[in-house]
Each structure stands twice: as C-alpha cells, then as structure tokens.
Amino acid sequence: MLALTFTDLVSWIIAHGYFIFFFTALVEGPLVTTAAGVAAALGYYNIIIIVLIAIAGDLTADVIYYFIGYHSRILVIEHYGHRFGITRERIEKIEKMIHTNFRKTMLVIKLSPIIPIPGLIAIGASRVPLQKFIEISLLITMPRSLLFAFLGFYSGKAYAYLGNTITNGSYIMGGLILVIVVIYLIYQKITSNIAREANIE
Template identity: 30%
Template sequence: MIEHAELISMISSYGLWVLTPLAVLEGPIVTVIAGYLASLSILSLWQIVPCVIVADIVGDSLMYLLGRLALGGLSPTWRDRLGLSRRRLFCLMRGFRRNGTRILVAAKLTHAAGFAALTAAGAARMPFVDFLVANTLASIPKSLFFVVLGYLFGSAYETIGKWLSGEAALIVLALGLGLFSVIYLRRRRVHR
C-alpha cells in the first residue's frame, strides 16, 4: 500500500493523470486526499468530482467482472468447497434479481461490505446494465461525501484513512449486518 504522503506528492505533481488510476485502486482515501488538494487550490474541484466518480464505477465494475469470471472458471469441486452449491447460486441469483439494487447500495454505503457484494453481483450474473445503474446511484453520493470530507477536513487525512481501513469499517459492517438481520427477521415474521 502506498503511504499517504506519497499519494499527496504523486497527485500534486501529476494531477488527474495519476488521480484516476489511484482512485480506482485506493478509492475513498484518494478521494479524501483529492478533496484536500482541491481545498488548497492544487487541483480543481470541478475536475476531481467526475474523475473520482468514474474511477469508483470502473473499480467496482472490475470487482463485478472478477465475480462473473472467477465463478465460471471454478470447477464444481471448488465451488462446493467455497459453499457455492447449485442451490446457493440459484438463491444468490434470485436474491440479486429481486433486490440487487438494494444490496449494492447498502454495501457501497457501509464501505466494508463492498468487495463481497460487488463480486457476488457478478457471480450471481446480475445484468450489467442494472449493476451499472445501481452502482452509479450509490457512487455519486459516496464520492461526493468523501470529496467534501477531504475539502473540509483533509488535513486529517491520516486519521480518516485509518477510519476507512481499520476497525471502524468492521464496526460499520457489523452494524449494517445487524440492521439487515433485524429487518429480515421482522419481514419474515410478518409474512408467516
């Protein structure tokens, strides 16, 4: 992983040429740093916003593609070892057809569940156009939030980076899963 000081130096020196690929790879912390550099007038706010949104969508599309291709390349033995039996895959596909948008938006907003949901969407063969629409709807406010966070509080980028990659992300994931479980159990009880 690249150190935060190196990120600032690289983005300051090369601008959008390095911001875009870094935003695809590192995501939110690069967006926070870009917002910070915009507050210092090193980068243009109006240029970084579309750049980080597109980079977020490209990175998420690569995760989708990984899920879609990796599942097809696995032998039935490996699928069974990973717990991806035919029945589970069918349920996964049905779940993404019914609630794919909700699942993706919730995963993007919790940040920690993003990788699993994005690759699962590909594995479930969620239609790519539906994936793009749902992902774009979630990427815009998420990216704007991180740009504003960097613009207003960017000098604290190291602390923000720790929040995004450490225990705080796991806590947000646990809270999200807990909330999802409560809602699921309540709905299931109502439908009985």
C-alpha cells in the first residue's frame, strides 16, 4: 500500500509541475521531495530546482508558523493552542531549552515528526529574533532537503538503468520504492526518538 501510494505521489507531482510541488512541500517536505527527486531522475524536472524549491517550501512553512506564534502569542495559547498541541507549559519548556541551547532545540523540533508545528509556533511566541530563526532553520533544512531529493533522484536513476537491462521492471520499481519507504520510516523513528529524549513531545 505504501509503495502504491508513493508511486501515485510521483505521478501526481509529474502531472502538476514545480508550482504545485512548492505548496505540497509546505506540508510534507521529506516524502514529497523524495517523490520529486524520482520525477527529476526520470527527466521531468531539474534536480537542482527541486532541491531549491524543497528548501524554499520548508523554510516558508517554518516562517509562517513562527509569525503565527510571534504575533498571536496570547490568542494561540489561550484560545487555539490545544488544537496544535500548544500549552503554556510546553511554551515555558521550549523557552527554557531555547535559552540553554537554541540550535539543539531547533534541531529537535525540525526533525521530529510529531512536534514541528506546535514547536515552531512556540519558538515564535518566545520572541526569538527572526534572523537567528531563519539562519538555524536553513542549516537544518538544506541538508535534509538534499538528502531526500537525491535519495529519490538516485533511486529513480537506478530504476531507469535496471529497467533497461533487466526484465520485470515493475518488480524493480517496487523494490526501489520499498527501500525508499523503509529509509523514510527509519528517519521518522529516529527523529521521533530524538524528540522523546528531549522531553518536549
């Protein structure tokens, strides 16, 4: 089922172009970026542009959540915080972590599959300087976007090569997609453990 879904995602990205890829990257960066990397390997897109769009999409989403927290601290916490997993206690915990080690706090929040949105909103609510926020966000976003874009790209290249030399190309594609999905799930597991150990879930 995961393999089928990923194949559909690749086809969907191929059909809709760079512009739509940017907006999907706002929501689900790693998986969508990997799918776009596969599409680039198959000749539909330029991999460098895919990487740049993935970075821009991820950073744009971060800044949006930052400003929600920065300009609506009381409103977010008191009225809508529970919908995003944001409580006064979590804000206070993140504020303490920011003062102790801001880079580590950003790394935990950005890599966790569970707390990115409430964490980024909480950082904005903590009034961290925007320039500092963007600099650290970029340092984390760039290597992650490169990793997933080229994971998809080289998986797609491997499929194209093996498909020309070996029969049963559908099995090859299924195997490569399985590898991508396994790597993605391992990434999710590792980042979830990082957040759990940091005790801000």
